[in-house]
Amino acid sequence: MFILSSSDTVPLYKQLYNQIRDLILSGKLPADSKLPSVRHLANELSASCNTVDGAYQELYAEGYIYSRPRSGYFVSALDQEMAPHATTSAKLGRNDFLPPPPARFAYNFHPARLDQESFPAALWRKCLIEGLRGNSKELSHYGDLQGDWRLRCSIQSYLEKSRGVMCDPEQIVVSSGLHQGLEIVAQLLKDDHSVVGVEDPGYHLPRAVFENHAYTIRPVPVGQSGIELNQLKAGDATIVYVTPSHQLPLGYVMPVANRLALLEWAESGGNFIIEDDYDSELRYQGNPIPSLQGIRPTGNIIYSGTFSKILSPALRLSYLVLPYSLLGAYRQRYGSYNCSVSLVEQRAMACFMEQGHWERHIRRMRTVYKKKHDILLRCVEASFGKRAVVIGQGAGLHVVIRLHVTPLSEAEIIAKGRQKGIGLVRFSDFHATGNCENVTLMLGFGGLTGNEIEQGITLLSQIC
Ligand SMILES: Cc1ncc(COP(=O)(O)O)c(C=O)c1O
Incomplete structure (x- = not known):
């Protein structure tokens, strides 16, 4: 008897296909034995005829079964010695290293x-096509290493208008998510810095990335005004990661007095601030809080933004704004690295922004x-x-x-x-x-x- 589970991520027809194939390969279903009719098996399994038919079609296409006109499907003769062994993932030992499928919760x-x-699928499709139509020749070579110029220009004007970030497109690096942006930052700063202050409680990812680059992590408590500046100043961190416009996870906003004091900490000590402005478009009372970077555009602030909160985390599309003081080092270290985001997606995003869909x-x-x-x-x-x-x-x-x-x-x-x-x-x-x-x-x-x-x-x- 076959067991089909609708909570499994494997489609039902594929589950059935796998189980019948394993029986054939192990010899438990001998050559020329007749398979139940589609309708009969569908009834027995309380499944649809499409499910059973889909499994049979795939087994037939791969030669595990053959059909006789008006009689149905029969098991093909296989040389059991030569037949591949039934390969469930358990037999491959895959369960040892594959993460469990994500639980589905109501x-x-x-x-x-x-x-x-809410993903604007029709508009996105249109922008993908327009991006391809106008620029398909560019797909014959590698795109701009730092990120598509058109997209960087769109990001620059959006950031200036909506987030108060003042920068040039040449300061923008397109990346595929915060972790990749932080990997770049960790590499760029590691010659002169070794201790990173992080908000506590705070996002786990910066801790993980900087730890992987052998930095020492100094958790700094968070109060109602964001990271506790006295504690940061009293410690030995020379880089700090903050979410000043919407602290993750507590949601506090860093008031301007603390922002100025944090900028002063960076300026007077040659320290760096990583400003993660991940979701600040989403404010439901009053206006979005302007960025820290906008207060001191020439300061040692690395600004990080993402399209994951408004558009889709599956796109893996984000960006950094590097201060001019790091651009030389960036080009030296990363001058031959290609951009990690597909040019097709970048062009679609540029088109989405240029046509006003983003706002x-x-x-x-x-x-x-x-x-x-x-x-x-x-x-x-x-x-x-x-x-x-x-x-x-x-x-x-x-x-x-x-x-x-x-x-x-x-x-x-x-x-x-x-x-x-x-x-x-x-x-x-x-x-x-x-x-x-x-x-x-x-x-x-x-x-x-x-x-x-x-x-x-x-x-x-x-x-x-
Ligand atoms: C604090 C913070 N920053 C950034 C991100 C977005 O990261 P990414 O651009 O890698 O999707 C998240 C996602 O949950 C986040 O919680």
């Missing part, structure tokens, strides 16, 4: 998920996410009441709630949530020590519908 509160209906899309997404954000806050208030304190609302794709009276630990809440179909990330992973004193939950709302947010929060409140 209510996935992961903070990096975007609205599932319209930002406005649209702000409305979509504000709605979800407001629903989430309403539901937390209704379901948790005084049991939860909300932190970091008003921006981005998540809020954080702190639970003061729950009898459960973070691990217990996550485990119970899983059983109810609720996906939660471990907030303690944002702490450099991996521990968090209070039970704190990060509630991403981007990938959920309004109804799912309501149901998920109600269920969650019953668990906690």
